[in-house]
Amino acid sequence: MLKVTALGKRYGKAWAVRDARLEIAKGEAVGLLGANGAGKSTLIKCMLGLVHATTGSTELTGPYAYLPEQPQLPPSLSALALLRFKCGANHIPPDQAPASLAEVRLSAADIVRPLRQYSKGMRQRASLAFALCGDPGLMLLDEPMSGLDALGRAQMLDIFKQRKSGGAAILMSSHIVSDMVQLCDRVLVMAHGRICESVAVAEHSLAEAKALESRLADWTEQQP
Amino acid sequence: MRLAAVAGQIAVACLLLAIVAWGRSVSHFPSLVGASETLHWSPNQQLLDRAWAGAVPGIAADVAVLNIFNIYARARSQHGSNAPWRDQLYFELRSAQAMDPYFRDVYRLTEGLLAYEALRWKEAVDILASSGPWLNSADPLLAASFIAHQYMHDDVLAIRLAKQAIKKPNASQLTIGFATAMIRKRSGCEMALAFLESRLHTLPRRYRQGILFKMQQLRQSKACIEEERRKVPPLRE
């Protein structure tokens, strides 16, 4: 579904991402764990072509979806109108639009209101619905839990688990270790623009989460 | 407590409104429109006017004509020599003509106000004569020719302008008659009065004072009285 080979991005003399390599297969969930400024968002944007990579290449097969870190949606439109647009553009059956919005727990009254009236959490849900609409085979999620309360995060995790069990590949970047451990099969620890190590998540337990946090702290404290 | 807070806010708002109203009633600054000594028409002025008018020079000409109406109304309400208004008038007419040389009202106002009221013969002839390349009408050229002949006593210029007027598609019998009379040096009081009478219809009533005054002056002039006397045959005894 996704194969990244030696991907790098340099701004002037500084490397934001360096020699990133990863591969995600169907039905696999991979986490991208790193502190703020580690290069997670830049890596994902390089994969999608939003940012031009300096080195390396990306292979994306099949339909994919992207959830940005801070979703910016057209403020004068409603969530329903936005999703209907995606259905029209990607030849998705139109009934998937309200279905996707219902899946992220946006009410029938909310989906017809203009997006500028949404709270941060509602915008995150609407953006997620936009990403989920059409059952993409690959989902690239940049801080998907941002702006959500504990209940919202739990609901989102359930959705992601369902999609994963349905065969979707997921790449999720976050700095919340506990969320990542619950969903992902393996976690890539990122620091100073590099993917430092890949840690398998076997038990999805709190202990594993603590171990990951420790690994992250070690890598982050090291000089680039 | 809440009621008191709302009442207090209303009271403050009313006080502020009262201050605004008082300020507007006392802050009258003298109008600088009368200071026309700095209003001199020049080629650079045309550049500036063209620049700000941009893609809508027509509206710039219309605004200039509106200014002319205001200037004239103010001049009529004030008594005295009012020399500055003549400069303003010329400035606005030149500006309007530069912006929209096809605008007939500019030439009508030039004749009626700049020539016959402000008595700026040369400037009026300049503006009227420059209509040649733009308008298919003989009117402005004819008016310029008449002014050059009657008031500037420049028959060379008058004949040249009359010849241009004759060539226009709407040259009337009056145009041809007047031009012919001038060329043959046979124009006189009667011809002049007939011409001025014909110009009255080109202006609304409130702008005709200048022409009417000129007609009156002409009738009372020695030349006209003499001409009338020569026409009336002596009584036979």
Next chain:
Amino acid sequence: MSRTLPLVTLTFSEIASQRVYRILLGVLLLVPWLMLIPASLFMFDIGKVLIDLLFTALHASLLIFLFFMAAPLIARDIEQGSCHIFLTLPMRRGRYLSARFVGLIVALMPLFAAYALSASLTLTFAESHWAAFYVAPHSVPLFDYGAALILMPYLALTAVLFLIAAAATGLPETMVFLFSVWLLCWSLPPVLGALLQAEVAAKTPTWIGTLLQTVNQLLPDLSSSRISLYLAHGKKLGIEAVAGYCLQHLAYALLAMMLAVILFKRRDLT
């Protein structure tokens, strides 16, 4: 093409759902009738004055649309990243930019049509009620013709907006550059026209004229001044000149969009 049309439709919906759009639509229906008031102050050429006012209001409304609806849409799309949801459909950057451009033009059409209709009714009313309506007969077709011609340079200016937005960092930068371009487009052509006159040319150094001419060649020709004057006075426009006028603006718009796509493809969308 399959994703372009939905984005065109979405752009139209995005603009049309704004309250300011509906307000502007209402204002444009009303403005031609309000123009009767200043026009009635004039002497004889009332028709010419009314058409001047209508053309001026058209320029103003097109500028309002460009600066307050089109510029914020595209500049914020790029600055705040809302373009990401379109580009990751996936959609090529060139298609995205083109679809947004066409969508904006489509959104402009109802405003333009409403204004043209209201102005036509106003002119018909004025012709029938004012004896001194001294303008060439059939002023409605004249006005509609002129309005369509005045629209042409604004298509080119919208493409220039996209060119600026493709490289600008955000809305403030876009607005500053767009305003500067518009100011030059507005004032340069008539100034160059004035420089052709002997008395003006005599007082202006040659190098200034050359410099202004060079700058003018790079900008869209916003000067529809000759057109609006000619039509207001009922004069005919040469067919070749009109065809050249339309083609040059369409070609300019196309060229500006091509450059915009090149710039947009090269930039990082962080």
